[in-house]
Amino acid sequence: MSTGLKLLAETDKGLTVLSAALQDAIIRVGDIHFDSGGHSMVLIASRFCHETETPRRVRAGLGLHNVLSVRTQGINRSDPDAFLVLLSINFTPNNKPPGGIISLIFAGGGEICIEAECLEVRLVDIQNERPTQSVPIHPSED
16 A cells, blocks of 8 residues: 655655655666756655555655756766665755755765755655565665
């Protein structure tokens, strides 16, 4: 049964919740789309359902709006079938609120930096959950 998660982040606190829901999401490089004319960026992800008792994943759409520019580092865009694992999403306000930089941080050092006029990020589950055998492991920091 799908949780039907739908989240909207327009503040730092909202983005923290949305980032937690997307931690360990798997994103195919070819499923990252920037529409410069529409000032938006859309990603399709296989989201790990941290909110369920049994290991599950669900396909989810992530929409970033009011996008002014996008730059990537450490991501090979030439292979659309390569996979990225999302660790977190952060927001750094600029000197002229409400704009700033939204950073998508990936395992292995990859990053997408999105300059946004203001913070508006939406996450929507788009398919039913499915069981998974793969559970993300996060080593404890001692």
